[in-house]
Amino acid sequence: MDDHEITRARLVMLGRQGAGKGTQCVRLAAHFGEPHISTGDMLRAAVAAGTKMGLRVKDIMDSGALVSDELMINVIAERLELPDATRGYILDGFPRTVPQGEELDEITADRPLHVVINLDVPEEVVIERITKRRVCSTCGTNYSTDVPPTRNWTCDVCGGEVVQRPDDTEEAVLERLALYASETLPLVPFYDERGVLLSVDGLGEADDVTARLIAAVDDRLVARR
Numbered sequence: 001m002d003d004h005e006i007t008r009a010r011l012v013m014l015g016r017q018g019a020g021k022g023t024q025c026v027r028l029a030a031h032f033g034e035p036h037i038s039t040g041d042m043l044r045a046a047v048a049a050g051t052k053m054g055l056r057v058k059d060i061m062d063s064g065a066l067v068s069d070e071l072m073i074n075v076i077a078e079r080l081e082l083p084d085a086t087r088g089y090i091l092d093g094f095p096r097t098v099p100q101g102e103e104l105d106e107i108t109a110d111r112p113l114h115v116v117i118n119l120d121v122p123e124e125v126v127i128e129r130i131t132k133r134r135v136c137s138t139c140g141t142n143y144s145t146d147v148p149p150t151r152n153w154t155c156d157v158c159g160g161e162v163v164q165r166p167d168d169t170e171e172a173v174l175e176r177l178a179l180y181a182s183e184t185l186p187l188v189p190f191y192d193e194r195g196v197l198l199s200v201d202g203l204g205e206a207d208d209v210t211a212r213l214i215a216a217v218d219d220r221l222v223a224r225r
């Protein structure tokens with residue numbers, strides 16, 4: 001490892017829908033100076049742009065189901081080859097199944113992951129958070145029915161329309177949480193066996209969770225040097 005390499009962070013964020021992954025990943029990306037790579041954001045951008053891939057995944061996403069491993073693996077393999085991601089990144093939403101985790105092992109064989117965070121928030125808490133969640137359809141800023149934008153569901157940041165995500169309805173949320181338990185949770189022992197798992201409590205104020213995450217990740221990065 002050269003001097004430059006040890007300053008980089010290759011992180012994966014696992015956690016239930018509504019655990020706060022997106023919010024925390026944006027903050028970790030800013031803190032560590034790494035790109036935030038969110039497969040959900042990439043797919044939503046493809047849907048919004050009406051690309052071939054977007055048309056293929058729209059109905060799957062709206063129903064709360066998972067996009068195929070094959071498609072996701074191609075998307076992420078291409079993304080991780082871009083120059084901004086060759087040394088470090090904060091991966092959000094990938095891997096989401098054990099086959100995706102196995103494939104990521106292959107893709108990162110020469111630059112392995114430093115830390116896989118399991119942002120832990122109980123199911124009953126996330127159900128409440130998600131059904132209250134509202135999001136700007138233009139820039140993606142998150143709001144909730146408890147903390148709405150200041151003006152009539154118009155985004156404070158960009159003026160876009162603030163709406164409920166189609167996959168945040170109660171029916172889709174229950175489907176997504178069931179899939180999280182059956183498909184994604186097995187990645188927790190998968191990464192624990194590889195010695196890179198870090199469980200962090202995701203309850204409480206967002207700023208407190210950020211401080212907790214940065215401290216825990218810093219500890220790990222230092223210990224691995």
Ligand code: ADP
Nearest residue numbers: 017039040060061064065066067072093094096
């Ligand atoms: P959430 O974590 O709240 O479900 P995301 O924004 O991460 O939201 O993902 C939204 C949707 O995009 C998922 O429900 C799924 O349909 C699709 N998706 C994102 N990442 C993956 C992935 N790695 N594998 C399969 N489907 C994915």
